[in-house]
Amino acid sequence: MEQRRRSGRDGPRRRRGGVSDRSIYERALGEAFQDLHPKIQRRFGFDSDDDVAAVGRGEMRYVRNGGLLVYSFLLVGATHNTMFPEENTAVPFEVRNYAYVDAYGRETVSWLRRFRMPRERRFDAAMIYSEDRDCIVDYLGTRHHLAVDIDLSVSDEGGVHIRSGDQRLYAFGRGVDFPMFLSARADVHEWYDEDAETFRIHVEVRNDVVGLIFEYEGRFDVEWVDCDTVPEKHRSVSPTRGE
Known part of the structure:
Protein backbone atom coordinates (compact mmCIF):
# COMPACT_ATOMS: atom_id res chain seq x y z
CA MET A 1 0.00 0.00 0.00
CA GLU A 2 1.03 3.62 -0.45
CA GLN A 3 2.90 4.82 2.58
CA ARG A 4 2.88 8.35 4.02
CA ARG A 5 5.27 10.21 6.29
CA ARG A 6 4.19 13.81 6.66
CA SER A 7 4.48 16.57 9.22
CA GLY A 8 1.09 18.18 9.71
CA ARG A 9 -0.38 17.28 6.33
CA ASP A 10 -1.06 14.17 4.29
CA GLY A 11 0.60 14.28 0.89
CA PRO A 12 1.13 17.37 -1.29
CA ARG A 13 -1.02 20.47 -0.79
CA ARG A 14 -4.16 20.10 -2.89
CA ARG A 15 -5.60 22.91 -4.93
CA ARG A 16 -8.27 23.20 -7.59
CA GLY A 17 -9.98 19.84 -7.60
CA GLY A 18 -7.39 18.01 -5.53
CA VAL A 19 -4.29 18.46 -7.68
CA SER A 20 -1.50 21.00 -7.81
CA ASP A 21 -2.21 23.85 -10.20
CA ARG A 22 1.37 23.99 -11.46
CA SER A 23 2.16 20.37 -12.18
CA ILE A 24 4.00 20.08 -15.48
CA TYR A 25 2.07 16.90 -16.23
CA GLU A 26 -1.30 18.55 -15.71
CA ARG A 27 -0.23 21.31 -18.09
CA ALA A 28 0.67 18.71 -20.69
CA LEU A 29 -2.50 16.63 -20.27
CA GLY A 30 -4.96 19.48 -19.78
CA GLU A 31 -8.46 18.37 -18.80
CA ALA A 32 -7.50 14.73 -19.39
CA PHE A 33 -5.48 14.90 -16.16
CA GLN A 34 -8.76 14.49 -14.27
CA ASP A 35 -9.23 11.07 -15.92
CA LEU A 36 -6.18 9.68 -14.13
CA HIS A 37 -6.61 7.40 -11.12
CA PRO A 38 -6.50 9.54 -7.92
CA LYS A 39 -3.25 7.88 -6.83
CA ILE A 40 -1.67 8.72 -10.19
CA GLN A 41 -3.04 12.28 -10.00
CA ARG A 42 -1.28 12.70 -6.67
CA ARG A 43 1.95 11.20 -7.94
CA PHE A 44 2.04 13.38 -11.06
CA ASN A 65 17.85 -5.81 -23.11
CA GLY A 66 18.36 -6.64 -26.76
CA GLY A 67 21.63 -8.53 -26.30
CA LEU A 68 24.86 -8.22 -28.26
CA LEU A 69 23.47 -5.84 -30.87
CA VAL A 70 22.94 -3.13 -28.26
CA TYR A 71 25.53 -4.08 -25.63
CA PHE A 84 22.83 -0.13 -18.72
CA PRO A 85 23.81 -3.61 -20.01
CA GLU A 86 23.08 -5.90 -17.03
CA GLU A 87 20.03 -8.17 -16.94
CA ASN A 88 18.37 -9.77 -13.93
CA THR A 89 15.09 -10.74 -12.30
CA ALA A 90 13.60 -9.68 -8.94
CA VAL A 91 15.61 -6.43 -9.03
CA PRO A 92 15.30 -4.09 -6.00
CA PHE A 93 14.21 -0.69 -7.31
CA GLU A 94 13.94 2.88 -6.07
CA VAL A 95 12.72 6.06 -7.78
CA ARG A 96 12.90 9.53 -6.24
CA ASN A 97 10.92 12.44 -7.67
CA TYR A 98 11.72 16.00 -6.59
CA ALA A 99 9.88 19.07 -7.89
CA TYR A 100 11.79 22.35 -7.95
CA VAL A 101 12.48 25.45 -10.05
CA ASP A 102 15.60 25.16 -12.20
CA ALA A 103 18.15 27.81 -13.14
CA TYR A 104 15.94 28.90 -16.06
CA GLY A 105 12.98 29.53 -13.75
CA ARG A 106 11.07 26.46 -14.94
CA GLU A 107 9.15 23.92 -12.91
CA THR A 108 11.25 20.76 -13.00
CA VAL A 109 10.71 17.19 -11.82
CA SER A 110 13.71 14.93 -11.30
CA TRP A 111 13.52 11.18 -11.91
CA LEU A 112 16.27 9.41 -9.99
CA ARG A 113 16.04 5.65 -10.50
CA ARG A 114 18.19 3.04 -8.77
CA PHE A 115 18.42 -0.61 -9.78
CA ARG A 116 20.42 -3.17 -7.76
CA MET A 117 21.63 -5.60 -10.41
CA PRO A 118 23.19 -6.43 -7.77
CA ARG A 119 25.66 -3.64 -8.62
CA GLU A 120 23.74 -0.38 -8.30
CA ARG A 121 22.86 1.19 -11.62
CA ASP A 138 12.90 14.87 -20.88
CA TYR A 139 16.62 15.57 -20.34
CA LEU A 140 18.42 12.25 -19.97
CA GLY A 141 21.46 11.32 -17.93
CA THR A 142 24.04 13.42 -16.15
CA ARG A 143 25.13 15.65 -19.05
CA HIS A 144 21.79 16.04 -20.81
CA HIS A 145 23.29 15.35 -24.21
CA LEU A 146 19.88 14.05 -25.25
CA ALA A 147 16.61 16.01 -25.00
CA VAL A 148 13.44 14.10 -25.85
CA ASP A 149 9.94 15.43 -26.52
CA ILE A 150 7.35 13.48 -24.55
CA ASP A 151 3.77 12.71 -25.55
CA LEU A 152 1.46 12.01 -22.60
CA SER A 153 -1.91 10.29 -22.58
CA VAL A 154 -4.24 8.56 -20.12
CA SER A 155 -4.35 4.77 -20.33
CA ASP A 156 -7.46 2.59 -19.97
CA GLU A 157 -6.31 1.80 -16.42
CA GLY A 158 -6.24 5.49 -15.49
CA GLY A 159 -2.46 5.48 -15.68
CA VAL A 160 0.04 7.69 -17.46
CA HIS A 161 1.18 6.52 -20.89
CA ILE A 162 4.42 8.16 -22.05
CA ARG A 163 5.78 7.93 -25.59
CA SER A 164 8.98 9.57 -26.75
CA GLY A 165 8.96 11.79 -29.82
CA ASP A 166 11.48 14.10 -31.46
CA GLN A 167 14.98 13.89 -30.03
CA ARG A 168 17.87 16.34 -30.07
CA VAL A 188 6.25 3.85 -20.65
CA HIS A 189 3.10 2.91 -18.77
CA GLU A 190 2.67 3.67 -15.06
CA TRP A 191 -0.61 2.89 -13.31
CA TYR A 192 -2.12 2.03 -9.94
CA ASP A 193 -3.25 -1.53 -9.29
CA GLU A 194 -6.33 -1.34 -7.03
CA ASP A 195 -6.41 -5.06 -6.26
CA ALA A 196 -2.76 -5.24 -5.17
CA VAL A 205 12.81 1.11 -25.37
CA ARG A 206 13.09 0.01 -28.99
CA ASN A 207 14.76 1.04 -32.23
CA ASP A 208 13.24 0.63 -35.68
CA VAL A 209 16.34 -1.18 -36.94
CA VAL A 210 17.64 -3.36 -34.08
CA GLY A 211 14.40 -3.89 -32.17
CA LEU A 212 14.46 -4.17 -28.38
CA ILE A 213 17.09 -2.09 -26.60
CA PHE A 214 16.02 -2.03 -22.95
CA GLU A 215 12.99 -3.12 -20.93
CA TYR A 216 11.85 -3.47 -17.34
CA GLU A 217 8.60 -4.21 -15.53
CA GLY A 218 7.59 -4.31 -11.88
CA ARG A 219 5.88 -2.69 -8.94
CA PHE A 220 6.61 -0.14 -6.20
CA ASP A 221 4.99 1.64 -3.25
CA VAL A 222 5.22 5.39 -2.66
CA GLU A 223 6.15 7.32 0.47
CA TRP A 224 5.68 11.09 0.62
CA VAL A 225 8.48 12.85 2.52
CA ASP A 226 9.01 16.45 3.52
CA CYS A 227 11.38 18.25 1.22
CA ASP A 228 11.68 21.95 2.06
CA THR A 229 14.74 22.11 -0.15
CA VAL A 230 16.00 19.75 -2.82
CA PRO A 231 19.23 18.12 -1.61
CA GLU A 232 22.18 19.52 -3.51
CA LYS A 233 23.26 16.07 -4.68
CA HIS A 234 19.92 15.68 -6.46
CA ARG A 235 20.25 19.03 -8.24
CA SER A 236 22.99 17.39 -10.30
CA VAL A 237 20.28 16.29 -12.72
CA SER A 238 18.89 19.82 -13.13
CA PRO A 239 18.42 20.63 -16.83
CA THR A 240 21.43 22.33 -18.38
CA ARG A 241 19.60 23.15 -21.61
CA GLY A 242 17.23 26.04 -22.18
CA GLU A 243 14.62 24.70 -24.57
Missing part, protein backbone atom coordinates in the same frame (compact mmCIF):
# COMPACT_ATOMS: atom_id res chain seq x y z
CA GLY A 45 0.27 16.38 -9.55
CA PHE A 46 2.76 17.96 -7.14
CA ASP A 47 5.05 20.92 -7.77
CA SER A 48 7.81 22.92 -6.12
CA ASP A 49 5.32 24.78 -3.86
CA ASP A 50 4.34 21.53 -2.16
CA ASP A 51 7.76 20.96 -0.57
CA VAL A 52 7.48 17.18 -0.80
CA ALA A 53 9.24 14.36 -2.57
CA ALA A 54 7.77 11.09 -3.79
CA VAL A 55 9.99 8.12 -2.97
CA GLY A 56 9.03 4.83 -4.60
CA ARG A 57 10.53 1.51 -3.54
CA GLY A 58 9.74 -1.91 -4.88
CA GLU A 59 10.95 -4.64 -7.19
CA MET A 60 11.25 -4.99 -10.93
CA ARG A 61 10.12 -8.43 -12.04
CA TYR A 62 12.81 -8.31 -14.74
CA VAL A 63 15.30 -5.98 -16.38
CA ARG A 64 16.44 -7.10 -19.83
CA SER A 72 28.08 -1.38 -26.58
CA PHE A 73 25.34 1.25 -26.72
CA LEU A 74 24.19 0.31 -23.23
CA LEU A 75 27.75 0.39 -21.88
CA VAL A 76 28.03 4.00 -23.04
CA GLY A 77 24.62 4.76 -21.55
CA ALA A 78 25.72 3.43 -18.18
CA THR A 79 28.54 6.00 -18.03
CA HIS A 80 25.91 8.76 -18.34
CA ASN A 81 23.44 7.23 -15.87
CA THR A 82 20.86 6.20 -18.44
CA MET A 83 20.38 2.63 -19.68
CA ARG A 122 21.29 4.61 -12.06
CA PHE A 123 18.89 5.93 -14.66
CA ASP A 124 18.51 9.68 -14.11
CA ALA A 125 16.49 12.31 -15.91
CA ALA A 126 14.83 15.68 -15.40
CA MET A 127 11.57 16.80 -17.02
CA ILE A 128 10.22 20.28 -17.73
CA TYR A 129 7.25 21.65 -19.63
CA SER A 130 8.49 23.60 -22.65
CA GLU A 131 6.31 26.52 -23.71
CA ASP A 132 8.11 26.72 -27.05
CA ARG A 133 7.65 23.03 -27.85
CA ASP A 134 4.25 22.77 -26.12
CA CYS A 135 5.13 19.46 -24.47
CA ILE A 136 7.16 17.81 -21.74
CA VAL A 137 10.88 17.66 -22.51
CA LEU A 169 21.51 15.46 -29.50
CA TYR A 170 23.64 18.19 -27.92
CA ALA A 171 27.34 18.46 -28.67
CA PHE A 172 29.71 21.43 -28.52
CA GLY A 173 26.90 23.70 -27.35
CA ARG A 174 24.58 22.98 -30.25
CA GLY A 175 21.51 20.81 -30.60
CA VAL A 176 21.05 18.61 -33.66
CA ASP A 177 17.82 16.80 -34.49
CA PHE A 178 18.40 13.07 -34.16
CA PRO A 179 16.98 11.00 -37.06
CA MET A 180 14.05 8.94 -35.81
CA PHE A 181 15.28 5.74 -37.49
CA LEU A 182 18.39 5.99 -35.30
CA SER A 183 16.49 6.99 -32.18
CA ALA A 184 15.64 4.90 -29.16
CA ARG A 185 11.85 5.11 -28.80
CA ALA A 186 10.52 4.76 -25.28
CA ASP A 187 7.06 3.49 -24.36
CA GLU A 197 -2.74 -1.66 -3.79
CA THR A 198 0.55 -0.84 -5.49
CA PHE A 199 1.97 1.14 -8.40
CA ARG A 200 3.00 -0.77 -11.49
CA ILE A 201 5.30 0.24 -14.32
CA HIS A 202 6.39 -1.15 -17.66
CA VAL A 203 9.13 0.51 -19.73
CA GLU A 204 10.20 -0.60 -23.19
Whole structure:
Protein backbone atom coordinates (compact mmCIF):
# COMPACT_ATOMS: atom_id res chain seq x y z
CA MET A 1 0.00 0.00 0.00
CA GLU A 2 1.03 3.62 -0.45
CA GLN A 3 2.90 4.82 2.58
CA ARG A 4 2.88 8.35 4.02
CA ARG A 5 5.27 10.21 6.29
CA ARG A 6 4.19 13.81 6.66
CA SER A 7 4.48 16.57 9.22
CA GLY A 8 1.09 18.18 9.71
CA ARG A 9 -0.38 17.28 6.33
CA ASP A 10 -1.06 14.17 4.29
CA GLY A 11 0.60 14.28 0.89
CA PRO A 12 1.13 17.37 -1.29
CA ARG A 13 -1.02 20.47 -0.79
CA ARG A 14 -4.16 20.10 -2.89
CA ARG A 15 -5.60 22.91 -4.93
CA ARG A 16 -8.27 23.20 -7.59
CA GLY A 17 -9.98 19.84 -7.60
CA GLY A 18 -7.39 18.01 -5.53
CA VAL A 19 -4.29 18.46 -7.68
CA SER A 20 -1.50 21.00 -7.81
CA ASP A 21 -2.21 23.85 -10.20
CA ARG A 22 1.37 23.99 -11.46
CA SER A 23 2.16 20.37 -12.18
CA ILE A 24 4.00 20.08 -15.48
CA TYR A 25 2.07 16.90 -16.23
CA GLU A 26 -1.30 18.55 -15.71
CA ARG A 27 -0.23 21.31 -18.09
CA ALA A 28 0.67 18.71 -20.69
CA LEU A 29 -2.50 16.63 -20.27
CA GLY A 30 -4.96 19.48 -19.78
CA GLU A 31 -8.46 18.37 -18.80
CA ALA A 32 -7.50 14.73 -19.39
CA PHE A 33 -5.48 14.90 -16.16
CA GLN A 34 -8.76 14.49 -14.27
CA ASP A 35 -9.23 11.07 -15.92
CA LEU A 36 -6.18 9.68 -14.13
CA HIS A 37 -6.61 7.40 -11.12
CA PRO A 38 -6.50 9.54 -7.92
CA LYS A 39 -3.25 7.88 -6.83
CA ILE A 40 -1.67 8.72 -10.19
CA GLN A 41 -3.04 12.28 -10.00
CA ARG A 42 -1.28 12.70 -6.67
CA ARG A 43 1.95 11.20 -7.94
CA PHE A 44 2.04 13.38 -11.06
CA GLY A 45 0.27 16.38 -9.55
CA PHE A 46 2.76 17.96 -7.14
CA ASP A 47 5.05 20.92 -7.77
CA SER A 48 7.81 22.92 -6.12
CA ASP A 49 5.32 24.78 -3.86
CA ASP A 50 4.34 21.53 -2.16
CA ASP A 51 7.76 20.96 -0.57
CA VAL A 52 7.48 17.18 -0.80
CA ALA A 53 9.24 14.36 -2.57
CA ALA A 54 7.77 11.09 -3.79
CA VAL A 55 9.99 8.12 -2.97
CA GLY A 56 9.03 4.83 -4.60
CA ARG A 57 10.53 1.51 -3.54
CA GLY A 58 9.74 -1.91 -4.88
CA GLU A 59 10.95 -4.64 -7.19
CA MET A 60 11.25 -4.99 -10.93
CA ARG A 61 10.12 -8.43 -12.04
CA TYR A 62 12.81 -8.31 -14.74
CA VAL A 63 15.30 -5.98 -16.38
CA ARG A 64 16.44 -7.10 -19.83
CA ASN A 65 17.85 -5.81 -23.11
CA GLY A 66 18.36 -6.64 -26.76
CA GLY A 67 21.63 -8.53 -26.30
CA LEU A 68 24.86 -8.22 -28.26
CA LEU A 69 23.47 -5.84 -30.87
CA VAL A 70 22.94 -3.13 -28.26
CA TYR A 71 25.53 -4.08 -25.63
CA SER A 72 28.08 -1.38 -26.58
CA PHE A 73 25.34 1.25 -26.72
CA LEU A 74 24.19 0.31 -23.23
CA LEU A 75 27.75 0.39 -21.88
CA VAL A 76 28.03 4.00 -23.04
CA GLY A 77 24.62 4.76 -21.55
CA ALA A 78 25.72 3.43 -18.18
CA THR A 79 28.54 6.00 -18.03
CA HIS A 80 25.91 8.76 -18.34
CA ASN A 81 23.44 7.23 -15.87
CA THR A 82 20.86 6.20 -18.44
CA MET A 83 20.38 2.63 -19.68
CA PHE A 84 22.83 -0.13 -18.72
CA PRO A 85 23.81 -3.61 -20.01
CA GLU A 86 23.08 -5.90 -17.03
CA GLU A 87 20.03 -8.17 -16.94
CA ASN A 88 18.37 -9.77 -13.93
CA THR A 89 15.09 -10.74 -12.30
CA ALA A 90 13.60 -9.68 -8.94
CA VAL A 91 15.61 -6.43 -9.03
CA PRO A 92 15.30 -4.09 -6.00
CA PHE A 93 14.21 -0.69 -7.31
CA GLU A 94 13.94 2.88 -6.07
CA VAL A 95 12.72 6.06 -7.78
CA ARG A 96 12.90 9.53 -6.24
CA ASN A 97 10.92 12.44 -7.67
CA TYR A 98 11.72 16.00 -6.59
CA ALA A 99 9.88 19.07 -7.89
CA TYR A 100 11.79 22.35 -7.95
CA VAL A 101 12.48 25.45 -10.05
CA ASP A 102 15.60 25.16 -12.20
CA ALA A 103 18.15 27.81 -13.14
CA TYR A 104 15.94 28.90 -16.06
CA GLY A 105 12.98 29.53 -13.75
CA ARG A 106 11.07 26.46 -14.94
CA GLU A 107 9.15 23.92 -12.91
CA THR A 108 11.25 20.76 -13.00
CA VAL A 109 10.71 17.19 -11.82
CA SER A 110 13.71 14.93 -11.30
CA TRP A 111 13.52 11.18 -11.91
CA LEU A 112 16.27 9.41 -9.99
CA ARG A 113 16.04 5.65 -10.50
CA ARG A 114 18.19 3.04 -8.77
CA PHE A 115 18.42 -0.61 -9.78
CA ARG A 116 20.42 -3.17 -7.76
CA MET A 117 21.63 -5.60 -10.41
CA PRO A 118 23.19 -6.43 -7.77
CA ARG A 119 25.66 -3.64 -8.62
CA GLU A 120 23.74 -0.38 -8.30
CA ARG A 121 22.86 1.19 -11.62
CA ARG A 122 21.29 4.61 -12.06
CA PHE A 123 18.89 5.93 -14.66
CA ASP A 124 18.51 9.68 -14.11
CA ALA A 125 16.49 12.31 -15.91
CA ALA A 126 14.83 15.68 -15.40
CA MET A 127 11.57 16.80 -17.02
CA ILE A 128 10.22 20.28 -17.73
CA TYR A 129 7.25 21.65 -19.63
CA SER A 130 8.49 23.60 -22.65
CA GLU A 131 6.31 26.52 -23.71
CA ASP A 132 8.11 26.72 -27.05
CA ARG A 133 7.65 23.03 -27.85
CA ASP A 134 4.25 22.77 -26.12
CA CYS A 135 5.13 19.46 -24.47
CA ILE A 136 7.16 17.81 -21.74
CA VAL A 137 10.88 17.66 -22.51
CA ASP A 138 12.90 14.87 -20.88
CA TYR A 139 16.62 15.57 -20.34
CA LEU A 140 18.42 12.25 -19.97
CA GLY A 141 21.46 11.32 -17.93
CA THR A 142 24.04 13.42 -16.15
CA ARG A 143 25.13 15.65 -19.05
CA HIS A 144 21.79 16.04 -20.81
CA HIS A 145 23.29 15.35 -24.21
CA LEU A 146 19.88 14.05 -25.25
CA ALA A 147 16.61 16.01 -25.00
CA VAL A 148 13.44 14.10 -25.85
CA ASP A 149 9.94 15.43 -26.52
CA ILE A 150 7.35 13.48 -24.55
CA ASP A 151 3.77 12.71 -25.55
CA LEU A 152 1.46 12.01 -22.60
CA SER A 153 -1.91 10.29 -22.58
CA VAL A 154 -4.24 8.56 -20.12
CA SER A 155 -4.35 4.77 -20.33
CA ASP A 156 -7.46 2.59 -19.97
CA GLU A 157 -6.31 1.80 -16.42
CA GLY A 158 -6.24 5.49 -15.49
CA GLY A 159 -2.46 5.48 -15.68
CA VAL A 160 0.04 7.69 -17.46
CA HIS A 161 1.18 6.52 -20.89
CA ILE A 162 4.42 8.16 -22.05
CA ARG A 163 5.78 7.93 -25.59
CA SER A 164 8.98 9.57 -26.75
CA GLY A 165 8.96 11.79 -29.82
CA ASP A 166 11.48 14.10 -31.46
CA GLN A 167 14.98 13.89 -30.03
CA ARG A 168 17.87 16.34 -30.07
CA LEU A 169 21.51 15.46 -29.50
CA TYR A 170 23.64 18.19 -27.92
CA ALA A 171 27.34 18.46 -28.67
CA PHE A 172 29.71 21.43 -28.52
CA GLY A 173 26.90 23.70 -27.35
CA ARG A 174 24.58 22.98 -30.25
CA GLY A 175 21.51 20.81 -30.60
CA VAL A 176 21.05 18.61 -33.66
CA ASP A 177 17.82 16.80 -34.49
CA PHE A 178 18.40 13.07 -34.16
CA PRO A 179 16.98 11.00 -37.06
CA MET A 180 14.05 8.94 -35.81
CA PHE A 181 15.28 5.74 -37.49
CA LEU A 182 18.39 5.99 -35.30
CA SER A 183 16.49 6.99 -32.18
CA ALA A 184 15.64 4.90 -29.16
CA ARG A 185 11.85 5.11 -28.80
CA ALA A 186 10.52 4.76 -25.28
CA ASP A 187 7.06 3.49 -24.36
CA VAL A 188 6.25 3.85 -20.65
CA HIS A 189 3.10 2.91 -18.77
CA GLU A 190 2.67 3.67 -15.06
CA TRP A 191 -0.61 2.89 -13.31
CA TYR A 192 -2.12 2.03 -9.94
CA ASP A 193 -3.25 -1.53 -9.29
CA GLU A 194 -6.33 -1.34 -7.03
CA ASP A 195 -6.41 -5.06 -6.26
CA ALA A 196 -2.76 -5.24 -5.17
CA GLU A 197 -2.74 -1.66 -3.79
CA THR A 198 0.55 -0.84 -5.49
CA PHE A 199 1.97 1.14 -8.40
CA ARG A 200 3.00 -0.77 -11.49
CA ILE A 201 5.30 0.24 -14.32
CA HIS A 202 6.39 -1.15 -17.66
CA VAL A 203 9.13 0.51 -19.73
CA GLU A 204 10.20 -0.60 -23.19
CA VAL A 205 12.81 1.11 -25.37
CA ARG A 206 13.09 0.01 -28.99
CA ASN A 207 14.76 1.04 -32.23
CA ASP A 208 13.24 0.63 -35.68
CA VAL A 209 16.34 -1.18 -36.94
CA VAL A 210 17.64 -3.36 -34.08
CA GLY A 211 14.40 -3.89 -32.17
CA LEU A 212 14.46 -4.17 -28.38
CA ILE A 213 17.09 -2.09 -26.60
CA PHE A 214 16.02 -2.03 -22.95
CA GLU A 215 12.99 -3.12 -20.93
CA TYR A 216 11.85 -3.47 -17.34
CA GLU A 217 8.60 -4.21 -15.53
CA GLY A 218 7.59 -4.31 -11.88
CA ARG A 219 5.88 -2.69 -8.94
CA PHE A 220 6.61 -0.14 -6.20
CA ASP A 221 4.99 1.64 -3.25
CA VAL A 222 5.22 5.39 -2.66
CA GLU A 223 6.15 7.32 0.47
CA TRP A 224 5.68 11.09 0.62
CA VAL A 225 8.48 12.85 2.52
CA ASP A 226 9.01 16.45 3.52
CA CYS A 227 11.38 18.25 1.22
CA ASP A 228 11.68 21.95 2.06
CA THR A 229 14.74 22.11 -0.15
CA VAL A 230 16.00 19.75 -2.82
CA PRO A 231 19.23 18.12 -1.61
CA GLU A 232 22.18 19.52 -3.51
CA LYS A 233 23.26 16.07 -4.68
CA HIS A 234 19.92 15.68 -6.46
CA ARG A 235 20.25 19.03 -8.24
CA SER A 236 22.99 17.39 -10.30
CA VAL A 237 20.28 16.29 -12.72
CA SER A 238 18.89 19.82 -13.13
CA PRO A 239 18.42 20.63 -16.83
CA THR A 240 21.43 22.33 -18.38
CA ARG A 241 19.60 23.15 -21.61
CA GLY A 242 17.23 26.04 -22.18
CA GLU A 243 14.62 24.70 -24.57
